[in-house]
Each structure stands twice: as structure tokens, then as C-alpha cells.
Amino acid sequence: MKSITILGAGVAGLATARALALEGWRVTVFEQAEALTDVGAGVQIGPNGARVLRALDLDADAASMRGKAVELRDRHGAQVLRMDLQGRDWHLFHRADLINLLARGALEAGVTLRLGEVGVPDGLTIGADGLHSRSRVALNGEVPATFTGHVAWRAVIPDEAGEPVSEVHMGPGRHLVSYPLRGGAFRNIVAVEERRDWVEESWTARDDSDALQRAFAGFGPRVRGWLEKVERPWLWGLFLHPVARRWHGDGLILAGDAAHPTLPFMAQGANMALEDAWILSRCLIAGDRGEQYQALRQERCRRIVQTAAGNAQIYHLGGAAAILAHAAMRVGGRLAPAAPMRRFDWIYGYDAVQASRSIQTGT
Template identity: 60%
Template sequence: MLIGREVTVLGAGVAGLAVARALALRGAAVTVLEQADTLTDIGAGLQITPNGARVLRSLGLGDSLSGAGLRAKAVQLLDGETGSKVLRIDLAELRPGQEYRFVHRADLIALLADGAREAGVEIRLGQKIAEVALGGDKPRLVTEAGTEIRTGLLIGADGLHSRTRAALNGPVAPFFTHQVAWRATLPEKPGGDPEARVYMGPGRHLVTYPLRGGTLRNIVAVEERRNWVEESWRLRDDPLALRLAFENFVPEVRDWLARVDEPWLWGLFRHPVARRWHGQGGVILGDAAHPTLPFLAQGANMALEDAWVLSACLARHDEEAAGLAAYQLAREARVRRIVEAANANARNYHLTGMKRDIAHLGLRAIAALRPAAMLGRFDWLYGYDATAI
């Protein structure tokens, strides 16, 4: 049913570009509408885990992924105040057949955009949508300039503040988690180990890993606080505030933060998983359907999974409504589990007092006695193959 089907995708992020290529490869005529004037992205890193890498390779973008991202060898959890090792997971040794990569977000967007265009997708920039109306003969979009656009199937990949989600579910107010995150990238000399490090401390933690062949260091630093911060990816903060938040951490962390000139800051909010993912000619995926906190590195990976499963379900069913229903049924339980696991990590990284000592002691025991056990706890996550659906 997809051959020649007109599809409009709102948003040229990871979810939007991935679903655009997936549908175009199956014969759909896909147009992507993006509000930005250029497909640039604020510098930040992300992790592509095996479940996301499988989708990229099945989309024919495996070589591009290999060229864009370092292959991760290990993950280390450390006490941020003493530097002592809590746990090290050797990915290369324990999961040699699985692919974990560190990728600059801008590089992932670029390879997905190239892949979408190569498959015949039209990407239209500068399309700021003010209104999304579902129902009637066709979904209707109104731009900020007042232009009306009628679409075929409308796919909302329009992120946290999705107008498509609101059209399906009505407005839902998120709530502040009382956590904020800074992010930054720093120039680095290549040659360090390609591993992710998590420095944990009371009420705060910092994650770092290399990007672009080791020439950049990605930093995400999270602090608990009572003050509300706007939910935005585009706020700047005083670097002194970041340095003060981690002044009791080990020298290597303080040295990195001393080199940060203008960190980006965003407040972390929790949104419920959408109740309705489809209806009246529209469907949502990625952050529009199930926003998640960044404590399991699964936002981009879930978006890639969604893209594949949505396109496969639409291709498999003769009726569009049946395909959309099958898509939500296939995805909803899994993404809810991932979102809750990310919420749990937010708590576990910031333990204090006796709870922290006991937790770290337990992790050290696992590392010494059964090093594969910790990674095995996430086989349900990384072993999942969306392309088998």
C-alpha cells in the first residue's frame, strides 16, 4: 500500500529523517517539513547502541555509521569525588558482536538527511508550522506565514513540543524533575580510549566520551536543584555555575570543566508516554510519542526503532488504520519500559550516604565476580531487533 502513497513528515530530526528514508525505500512519496533554515545541530554527542545500529544498517546506512562514529570499547562508572572505579564493562570483550558507537548528533543528522534524499525524499526547510488539524479529508497544516498545506498521511516527528501529539491527545503539561543538565564539547587530542565514563556523586553526575575520531570530548553534566529551568535545548549558562556544581569532583573533571566557555543548559522534564499515537490521518513517533530522560542513551535509538517498525507495519497491512494500530501495539510496552529504566538511572546515579555506599559496594562485587552480569541485565534493551518485526 505504500507505493506512491503521499506522506508528510514534520521534523527533520533523527526520527523524521529515519522514517522518511524507511518509507521512501518502500515506495512512498515522502516530503519532510523542517522549521529550521538549515540542517545544522547544536554540538552534542549521542550513543548509538546495538538496537539502533541494527536499524541503520538495515536502512543501508551502515557504512555511513561506521565512518561517523567511534566504536565504543567500554563503559566505566567511577566515584566522582575520589576517582575510584566502581564498575567497568568491557563491551569489546563481553559483547564482541554488538555495535556501540559514539556519534556527534550533527553527523547522524547529516548521514540520515543524505540517506533520505538519496531515497527520493524532498526536504523542505524553513517550514514553521503554527497549527496542525487532523480529521476531514486530509490533515491540514498552517504555517506561521499563513500558508495552508493539505497532506496525505501526516507523521509527527516534531519532538517534545509536538503539535501533532497535541492534536491527537490534547495539551499535557510536563513536570520538572528538579534536575538540570549542562552539555558541551571540547577539543581533544586523539588517541585516548574510546570509552564512556560516568562520574557519580551525591545529587549530581557527569558523563563523558570521545567524538569524531577522538578530536572532541562530549560532556553532559547533571545536577539536582529546586530552581525551575526552561525546557529548551538552546539556553546558555555561566560556566562558573557548572564548575561550582562539580568543584568537589576529581581533578580530571575539574580540568575539563575549566575549559568550557559557554555551556548549554536545559531543564529536565518528564512527559507521559502519549495515550494515542495515531488517528484521523496522523501518527507520531520518537520524542513526540515518548519523551525520555537522557540517562539510558536511548532517545535516538528508540526513534530509529520507531521509524523501522512504523514503515514495516504500514507496508504489511492493506489498510492504513490497521498498520498504524499494529505499530503502536508493537512499540508501546517496550518504550514504556525504556522510559522507566531511564528514570531509575536518574535516581541511581545520585545516591547519597549509606544507600550510595551499599550500591557501589554491590557494583564492585559484581565487577569482580561476574563482570558479564551487569551488561546481561540490559540484554532486553540492546538485544532487541526492530528489523525482525
């Protein structure tokens, strides 16, 4: 029986663990947190990520809401563009529910999960240890991140059941993304504002609700009503990290955010992690120790990271530029309603299961 150690019980680590355990591997996952909890955030799993969940025989529908549409709105709440998701395998998860789905799947497949332990590379090891990955540093050295000029508030608020639509409310220098969670009992909020300076890259800093409400005081009543329910939002600075140059070496292989941290503006972080998990598991089963895996994943991930980095500019237009851009989107949406989503078919149409069939054995 082949054995492997995985550092990190996030999306990439747990999905890879189940994929390998289902093939008879002995898998041990180390997670430094004492419990698999989450501070509270939503995550969107698009068709590319959902294909991996299906391949892992995990029931996404049991733990999420099916997304119906993505709507872009101006700061007053008027609809600019609606992109229909009907027929697409699109899921709105509370992140904790996605982690629980993957963790249960891993344990049922025979994975050993060791909480409250950092773990160290031992034999063949997968470094799925997240944004501040020690594994990435071990392979690539310290590579400084660049502050993007954006900060983001996160919150989950109680809500009444509503349409499962992801809304993007756009305004000068800021935007807000929101969608329902857990059958509509809660609502996820991510609010982004441009700033000149920021010091800490942290997921655990808090801020006053008043600061968030002031930042979006010029938005419509729907947004202001949501923000009035926020008590103490999480606040973090958004930093751009280069995709890792080296993904493997000396028995260590990177996966998920450890290899390719991304900004949240394409909602692809968890989806890329799921893609990694499937491709990496198939490569390992075929005898690859990282070369094919990096070749199959690196350029795609780099392109997604670059696309996400550019999206905020579209959301943050003001004045005449916003008027012209929004008018063009409205006209385009009426004339060719399917075209906006087709622009990203290269993302959502990707099938990791199909791509894995090109992996050569015995490398």
C-alpha cells in the same frame, strides 16, 4: 506511488523517510529550521539502534566511533565498574553527524526535504516534530510535564584522542557523563545536578561556565580539567513527559520524541526513534494506519522511559549509601563481569527488523 508527509527532520523523521523512500514511496519532509544544524551534543547508538541503521544500508562506522566500554566512577575518579562493549555494535556519534548520515541517506533515496517550513498535516502524515510536538497535542491535548528536580549542562570540548569509553562520574546529588567524539578530537559532556525549582524546558538556554565548575568542584582532577575547557555550556531543565496515550488518528501518526520523550539517563532517545522508524515504515507498507504500530511500540517505549527516569537515583547516592552501593558494584563486577550489561539485554538485544516480521498485512 504512495505519498506521505513527515513533520520534523530529526532522527525519527529522516530514518522513516529513507525507509519508505527505499520502498518507492513519495516522501516529503518538512523542517522548520533553516538548516540541519545542531547546537553540539553527543549521542550513543546501541545495538538496537545500530540494527536499524544497517537495515537502512547506512554506514554508522563512517560517521562515529565504536564504543569500547562503559565505566562508572566515583566523584574522585576511582573506577567502580567497567562494562565491556567489545563485540557489541555500539557507536559514539556527534548528533550532527548522525543527522547528516540520515539526511544524506534520505535525499539519496529520493526524499524531498523542505527546510525553513513548518508544514501541516496533509493526507497521511507522520508527526516526528520532537519534544514540543504540535502533533502530540493534536492527538492527546495539552498534557503537562513534571519537573524531575534535575537540570543538565551540555558541552562539547576540544580533546586529545583517547579510548572510546563512555564514563559516568557519580557524586552526591549530581553526575557527569562523558565520551570522545569524531575520532577523539572532541569530547561530549552532559553534567546533571539536582535542583528544587526550574521554569523553562528549553534546549537553547546558556549558562556561565563558572556555575558548572562550582557544581562539580568536589569531583576529581579529570572532571575538573574537562570543565575548565567549557566556555558557555547549554543548560536545560529535565522534565518527565508521559508516553502519549494516542499515537495515531485522523491520518496522523506520532514517532520519536513526539510519542515518547525520555530522560537521557539510558541514552535511548535516538535508539527508540530508529526503532520507531523501522517498525512504522513496515506497518505503513503493510497497510496499517497506526494500530499495529502503536501496539508494537507503546509498552516497550513506556518501559524504557520508566527505566531511564530511575537511573539518576543510582548515580546520585551519597554518604554510606554510596559506599555500600559502590562496593556491591565492584564485587559484582569482579565475580560476574558480564552481568551488569545482561540486565539490559531486553533493551540492547531488541531487533526491530525481526519484530517487524509479525506485522500483518491488509489491516
